[in-house]
Amino acid sequence: MKHSLLIVDDEPDFLHVLKSYFSFGDFEVQTAASGEAALEALAQATYDAVVTDMAMPDINGIELLKTIRQTDRYTPVIIMTGVGTIESAVEATKLGAFHYITKPFKPQDLENLVVRASEHGRMNRQLARQESEYDEGPDFVMGQSKKVRDVISMIQKVAGSDAPVLIMGETGTGKSLFARRIHLKSSRARRAFLTIDCAALAETLLESELFGHVKGAFTGAISAKRGLLEEAQGGTIFLDEIGELAPGTQVKLLRAIQEHEIKPVGGNKSIRVDVRFISATSRDLRKEIEAGNFREDLYFRLAVIPLHLPPLRDRMEDLPLFVDHFVKRFNKRYKKQIHRVDQGFMNMLKTSPWKGNVRELENAIERAVLLADDETIHMDSLLFGSPAAGGPDNREGALLLKDVIEEAEKQAIIRALAEADGNRTLAARNLGIARRTLYDKMGQYQLK
Known part of the structure; x- marks a missing residue:
């Protein structure tokens, strides 16, 4: 370009x-x-x-x-x-x-x-577009259940400070959206909000992305490059899946937080940085510390303000809110005119365990919108094309939503791996999940 x-x-x-x-x-x-x-x-x-x-x-x-x-x-x-x-x-x-x-x-x-x-x-313009695209309003991003309102209250108190925030929660609970909301409520809102997935890159590449590198620092480093911590000057850096950091990178990140300085890979000159750190993890970092996989001193630096996001199954009163939002979003995207959701469909949603949380729900609603034949989403909008639907052993015409979604998830992983020529890191990135999550899913579905 x-x-x-x-x-x-x-x-x-x-x-x-x-x-x-x-x-x-x-x-x-x-x-x-x-x-x-x-x-x-x-x-x-x-x-x-x-x-x-x-x-x-x-x-x-x-x-x-x-x-x-x-x-x-x-x-x-x-x-x-x-x-x-x-x-x-x-x-x-x-x-x-x-x-x-x-x-x-x-x-x-x-x-x-x-x-x-x-x-x-170009990066800042892209970020501005993303902020506009994803700024859905507090009701959608956060919900209205008591557990979420408690998180909202904490965000209101701490957003204006520069205190590091650690967001903990299962995969798909919306940690990145909450991180962006903290940024938009802060005094740094007009500056960059940059995200890096700590699980998506090898250690050397991750350090280069975070801290930058000098020319010749490693094979392929044909020119110097600024790291995201320098690019985010005056803004916020969001470290997603922080629990996946290698020990060496943890040491360098700890220094950056404590000293507000970084050294590019292969460089000797320190660079001052002024950024707010927000991190997220789906792991229990306390257990990782006990196992020797995560530094306790880094944990305390990152978790000045700890936020715990509840899983969707513990906030089912927010389910209609999410369904309404996703139907409107996919109506617009796919030029559909869906105005009603059948009660049977909603009952199915309420009985699902939602291991993938809001992200899994979003995928289910997208599929239902695409398959709906009229202005209403029925149960068969989700089950269309399933070999079990309509058969003699289909439990009165209904297949458990859990089974449908798991089969769709399995096929999505198979496709992503094929498109990435077996590269699991790339496949995980294309699927929008952590690399460790992909490994867990492959084990669950017995994929090699």
Whole structure:
């Protein structure tokens, strides 16, 4: 994917040199010879990054940055100047400049900055879209049962602080949604909310994702890369399935929390980080500590505020709320017009153990919406196509929802493994579950 780049400078020769250099790489380059021309270009198109000179006769770099930020808080802006001063650098940073570079500089240095800025901007725009897409409102995200209201009350008390939060609960209880809600209620809500699944990556790759790496740190590290802890400056980092961290990574994370500093993989220079830590786990970390798999000191650092999410089976009064929400969501997605749920269908839902919790319920409702023939979801909307449905041993025409869902889950795992060529880490990521959960499911269904 090419990076779209706008370069702004009032020196024609210098502008030509930069355009020529970037045109040979993975860039689509547009130039502007003045601040006014830059604003006109920005009005016509969006860019992954803007590189602008500081000193220009009509609109200088700082003024251009201010104007951009009035309508666009995501496009990264890099300021160039031949008269660099600490004061102007600080001002540009405060106004939201991605970086500041002083002339003369090597084109390669600017290229590295532009690539980093472009990736940073794309990531933040994606996060903004996700926040809009998943901000379903407190009733959906959290529910109305007493156990959930207790969690809500705790969130209201602690969201405004920077205290680390550890969210505990079974797979599918909505830990990531609660983490996002804490972020959106905090003073960091306008900054990045970045998630990493600690179970989805090998130790070396996970450390690179968290802390970044320098060029040549390991095979394939052809350039330096910022880690998520640095990318999330001023925002929140969500460490999902924290119980899967390897011992070596636990030590480095503990230092990052205690010292607010990180060292990229292969690097010697410490980088200050300002992030709020929210973690989640489906494991009993106390037992993991006793077994020697998890550091007790890291646990205490992460669990300053512990939150326990109840499983769906312990909050069945929230079931109609979730069903209503998911029906509306899948109506919109699949252009259906379902307005009613048969009571028999609801009774089946209420008798299911829901080992996969809200996520399992969501999958069941999606299937029912897709298979419904009219404006009502009936029991056969869920059971359609089952060899047991309608047969002599079908328990009066109804197959246990548990059996239907387990068979669908088994087939989904088989498909995911086939599509990933047997790569279990990739298959788990595509299924949206932890790698350990995939292993457990494969054992449950006797899959090899």
